[in-house]
Each structure stands twice: as structure tokens, then as C-alpha cells.
Amino acid sequence: MERVEGRSVMSADDVRRAIVRIGHEVVERNHGLEGIVVIGLQRGGVWIAEALGEALANAEGTQVPVGSIDVSLYRDDVGLRPIVPGAVTALPPLDGTTVVLVDDVLFTGRTVRAALDALNDHGRPRAVQLAVMVDRGHRELPIRPDFVGKNLPTGRHENVAVGRDGVVLS
Amino acid sequence: MKHLLDIGVLSVEDLHHLMALTDHMVEVNQRPIPKVPALRGKTVVNLFFEDSTRTRTSFDTAARRLSADVMNFAVSSSSVNKGESLRDTIETISAMGVDAFVVRHRSSGAPQQITQWTNASVVNAGDGWHQHPTQALLDCFTIRTHLNRRDGFDGLHIAIVGDIKHSRVARSDVQAFTTLGARVTLVAPPTLLPPAVEQWPVDISHRLDELVGEVDVLYLLRMQRERMTDALVPSLREYTAHYGLTPPRARRLQPHALVMHPGPMNRGVEMAVDPSELPGSVVLHQVTNGVAVRMAVLFDLLGSGADLGKTDHPRGEDR
Numbered sequence: 001m002e003r004v005e006g007r008s009v010m011s012a013d014d015v016r017r018a019i020v021r022i023g024h025e026v027v028e029r030n031h032g033l034e035g036i037v038v039i040g041l042q043r044g045g046v047w048i049a050e051a052l053g054e055a056l057a058n059a060e061g062t063q064v065p066v067g068s069i070d071v072s073l074y075r076d077d078v079g080l081r082p083i084v085p086g087a088v089t090a091l092p093p094l095d096g097t098t099v100v101l102v103d104d105v106l107f108t109g110r111t112v113r114a115a116l117d118a119l120n121d122h123g124r125p126r127a128v129q130l131a132v133m134v135d136r137g138h139r140e141l142p143i144r145p146d147f148v149g150k151n152l153p154t155g156r157h158e159n160v161a162v163g164r165d166g167v168v169l170s
Numbered sequence: 171m172k173h174l175l176d177i178g179v180l181s182v183e184d185l186h187h188l189m190a191l192t193d194h195m196v197e198v199n200q201r202p203i204p205k206v207p208a209l210r211g212k213t214v215v216n217l218f219f220e221d222s223t224r225t226r227t228s229f230d231t232a233a234r235r236l237s238a239d240v241m242n243f244a245v246s247s248s249s250v251n252k253g254e255s256l257r258d259t260i261e262t263i264s265a266m267g268v269d270a271f272v273v274r275h276r277s278s279g280a281p282q283q284i285t286q287w288t289n290a291s292v293v294n295a296g297d298g299w300h301q302h303p304t305q306a307l308l309d310c311f312t313i314r315t316h317l318n319r320r321d322g323f324d325g326l327h328i329a330i331v332g333d334i335k336h337s338r339v340a341r342s343d344v345q346a347f348t349t350l351g352a353r354v355t356l357v358a359p360p361t362l363l364p365p366a367v368e369q370w371p372v373d374i375s376h377r378l379d380e381l382v383g384e385v386d387v388l389y390l391l392r393m394q395r396e397r398m399t400d401a402l403v404p405s406l407r408e409y410t411a412h413y414g415l416t417p418p419r420a421r422r423l424q425p426h427a428l429v430m431h432p433g434p435m436n437r438g439v440e441m442a443v444d445p446s447e448l449p450g451s452v453v454l455h456q457v458t459n460g461v462a463v464r465m466a467v468l469f470d471l472l473g474s475g476a477d478l479g480k481t482d483h484p485r486g487e488d489r
Contacts, residue, residue, distance in 0.1 A: 073194070073198070073206040074206060088194055088197050089194075121203055122201065
């Protein structure tokens with residue numbers, strides 16, 4: 001992904017604080033961490049899921065299970081996006097849990113739709129909630145996030161890059 | 171990748187890519203419901219002009235686990251018996267709208283020829299004495315998993331024992347193993363070595379006893395009984411005495427050494443011990459990995475979009 005003349009829209013500290021805040025919102029919404037499982041979408045969501053797991057442990061003193069899910073075999077546009085070798089699914093048991101699905105950017109919603117299908121094949125969570133670092137709009141499906149790091153109005157052809165060192169719009 | 175005909179044209183990176191893809195498929199196969207929708211709407215035709223149970227079933231299972239539709243074309247009950255040419259057969263089936271042919275044929279080069287007559291992808295499932303690329307991939311994946319060699323086979327010593335001359339498995343395995351960096355020794359009587367073997371990137375030995383204690387992988391080939399009639403070996407008993415894995419030889423294997431076989435095994439000939447009592451036997455793992463490897467190949471040919479690079483859908487934009 002080439003980055004041309006990027007504009008920084010979140011600093012490293014902003015990203016870190018957003019994760020901590022989302023952690024508190026997860027606790028508040030679910031009245032604690034009973035039955036919570038945090039699952040990152042391969043690849044961009046995985047490190048955020050791990051950081052969110054840490055934030056939850058710091059806030060509440062309990063470590064929740066953290067996993068990752070690869071949805072490339074479930075996409076409706078299989079073929080348009082190449083699979084990422086090595087980004088294999090690793091999930092804790094899901095039946096009866098509340099899954100907090102984590103991704104870096106929410107755009108059309110198609111990845112999240114694929115992730116919901118994939119989760120379905122692995123078990124039956126009691127509920128699924130969605131946390132994203134950046135919601136950039138342009139949804140093509142009726143999907144909305146429960147927890148958002150930053151709402152970022154973008155053009156369709158702009159690119160959003162999320163990392164530990166911040167968020168860049170180009 | 172459009173076709174998989176010959177393992178020799180794949181680079182180190184290609185082999186690592188396909189094995190990394192296989193990791194995903196292994197994960198799918200371990201699920202309670204081992205099925206993903208990745209190839210929904212794609213049609214795979216199994217076209218086996220030569221007998222095969224395990225390869226055909228393995229491809230069949232692989233395609234179904236990716237949700238592809240599968241047509242099994244049984245040559246014995248087809249128009250081929252009425253004299254239809256290979257070309258007409260391919261063009262007729264192509265006209266029904268298929269995405270991939272999985273072909274086994276007794277003639278070397280038949281899969282390559284078929285690519286001229288169809289727009290579908292072609293996977294070589296064994297052609298004559300020439301190539302068996304998915305077998306080589308599953309063998310590589312099995313070694314990679316069981317000897318924990320994710321980064322390549324540098325420093326590994328692999329002995330391939332038996333009828334090298336008539337073996338497409340040996341040809342493909344030699345290419346794949348050496349591409350990944352292994353040292354390969356072929357062990358066979360001179361009558362069972364192919365012509366021009368000195369041009370292969372391998373060592374040659376006629377004595378299994380000299381090697382059995384030092385190899386990391388002992389790969390036994392099937393001793394085809396029909397070779398007896400060609401007088402290439404004096405007798406099966408003599409073959410076993412010199413080249414079979416007997417109990418004394420099995421005891422000399424290194425503790426970590428793997429014993430592999432492409433199947434079907436001739437018990438008491440090349441495999442003169444009970445493989446279930448060999449700690450290093452990974453024969454059944456080869457079969458299990460075969461399904462995952464073939465899923466990876468079909469997905470790479472039909473679903474990965476490797477050839478769709480010209481889309482206006484910028485990568486990483488569609489989330």
C-alpha cells in the first residue's frame with residue numbers, strides 16, 4: 001500500500017487512548033466482562049484486539065479470551081482481494097459468549113458481513129458487537145459499529161492506514 | 171497461477187505461498203463443520219483416465235469443502251469407450267461451463283495438451299511417468315509440518331527409494347525437495363533408475379544400508395508388481411532384501427526420521443514392517459494433508475484472484 005502525501009488524522013497517543021476508551025465502553029455496555037471474547041479480523045484488527053484485551057485487563061483485572069479470524073474464504077468478492085498467507089484463524093470457544101469483533105477500518109461493511117458468516121461456522125455467540133478504530137463511511141450493507149475510535153469523513157478513493165503509530169489519510 | 175501442470179516451474183516463493191495457503195485449509199479441516207463458501211458457484215471436473223482412488227477422492231473432498239460443485243467423470247462409462255477423442259471430450263465438457271479440470275492420464279503431457287482446448291484451469295493429477303505436482307506439494311507440506319521446517323529444507327537429507335524410473339512421484343518430489351533446499355539421494359538398482367539421471371540434482375546410491383541410519387526422511391516408492399514381468403528386478407524377495415524397509419533397517423532409523431509412502435503400499439515388499447508400529451511413519455498424515463493441499467491449489471487457481479490484478483478495486487480499500 002503506497003502512502004502518498006498522507007495527512008495524519010490520529011497520533012499514536014490518540015490511537016492508544018481510543019483503545020482504552022473503547023475498553024471502558026465495552027465494560028459499561030456489558031455490565032462487566034462476563035462471557036466477553038475479543039476477536040480481531042485478520043490482519044488489521046488483530047493487534048487492536050490484543051491491545052483491547054490488555055486495556056480490558058487493566059480496567060477490570062480479568063483477562064478475556066482474545067482470538068483472530070480470517071474471513072478471506074467467506075468474502076462475496078473472493079478473487080478481488082488476495083488471501084493473506086499466514087493469517088490463520090485462531091478462535092476460543094464461542095458458544096454462549098458475547099463476541100466483540102475488532103477491525104481497523106469500517107468502510108463498505110462487506111468484511112464484517114463475511115466475518116459474521118465465518119463466526120457462524122465456528123459456534124453460536126449470544127451476541128456480536130463491533131469495535132473499529134476508524135469509521136470512514138460509505139456503507140453498502142446495513143451494518144453499524146457499536147464502538148468507534150474515530151468517525152472520519154472520507155472520499156471513496158482515499159486510503160486510510162491504521163497503525164500503532166497513528167492513522168494516516170491519503 | 172492459471173494451471174498446475176508441473177511442479178518444476180514453481181519457484182521457492184510459489185511453494186512457500188501454496189504451503190502457507192495450506193495452513194488456512196488445515197484450520198478449516200479441523201473445524202466441526204469443515205466447509206467454507208470460498209468456491210461457491212465454481213465447477214470442478216474430475217477427469218480420471220487412469221485408476222485412482224485416493225487422489226480422486228482427495229480432490230473430490232477438497233473441492234466440496236470449498237463449496238465447489240464437482241462432476242466426476244468416469245471414463246469407463248463414458249463416450250470415450252465409444253471412440254470419442256480426448257479433444258472432443260474436453261470441448262464437450264467445457265461447453266457445459268466448468269472452471270477447472272483435474273486430470274489424470276496415462277500419457278505424459280496430456281494435461282498440458284488439454285489446456286489448448288479449454289479456457290478452464292487444468293490441474294495435473296498425474297500424467298504417465300511425468301509429473302504428480304499435488305503429491306509433491308503434500309509431501310513437502312508433511313515434511314514441513316512434522317520436521318518443523320517452515321523456512322525451507324536446508325540441511326535435510328531425503329532418500330527416495332525404489333522404482334524411480336517409472337515414478338512421476340519421484341520426478342515431482344525431487345524437483346520440489348531440491349527447490350526447497352534439501353539434499354536428495356535416490357536409492358535403487360541401476361535398472362530402476364531413469365535415463366539421464368546424472369543430470370538430476372541428486373546423489374545416487376545402490377545400497378540402502380549405507381544411508382538408512384543418516385537420513386531425515388525415508389521416502390519409499392511403490393514397487394509396481396508389473397515390473398517383475400519386465401525382468402527389471404530378479405524377484406520381489408530380492409528387492410525387499412536390498413531395498414525394503416525391514417525391521418532391522420527400521421531400528422537403524424534416526425529417532426526423528428520420517429517414513430513416507432505415496433500409497434498404495436505393498437506390505438511385505440517395500441514396506442516390510444507394520445507402518446502403524448513405526449513411530450516415524452507419517453503415511454496417513456500425507457493422506458490428510460493431501461486434502462488440504464488440494465484445497466489450497468484449487469483456491470489458488472479459482473478463488474485467490476491472483477489473475478485479477480487489473481480490477482479497479484484498490485487493495486485494502488474495501489473494508
